[in-house]
Amino acid sequence: MNKLRGTDILIVGGGPAGIGAALGAARAGARTLLLERHGFFRGVGAYGLGMPINQMLPGGRARSAVHDLLVSSLRALGEEALRVVDHALVCNVEYLKVAAMDALEAAGCHYLVHSQVVDALVVRERVVGLVLATKEGPCVCRQRPWWMPPAMRMWPISLEQTRSKAGRPMGSYRR
Secondary structure: OOOOOOOOOOEOOHHHHHHHHHHHHHOOOEEEEEEEOOOOOOHHHHHHHHHEEEOOOOHHHOOHHHHHHHHHHHHHHOOOOOEEOOOEEEEOOHHHHHHHHHHHHHOOOOOOOOOOOOOOHHHHHOOEEEEEEEEOEEEEEEEOEEEHHHHHOOOOOHHHHHHOOOOOOOOOOOO
């Protein structure tokens, strides 16, 4: 898979934390790939009818360059995309989905939607790679580092005690 080649960092999960990590890494010059299992980004923020995002503009200014990328992408979509209330943005989630992709592309971050981690490659009790399910089929990512937002870090205590989606014990790709 071409997008995996030359990737410096793989980020799993396209919610607010994953997008922030991907934007920050890409802006710092890392060749970044963001995976999202759904067809759109923004996690829980993309499911409601409207999304208030607090503390995005304290004092009327963006908190960081990463925040500024997202705010700029939303503003570029027009008045219907967002309004500013004190320090918060209130935005239409459909515009937020588009703005997230625009911000990622502006930062030079690659992404794959409808993709997820389905298993781990384990050598001597160490995770050395990830097995990904993508629309192009399964693939293996051995690049490090990879990063998962805290809410997604549900690694089992023992890799042998949990079964993967394929029905094999997690870590069954042992060498």
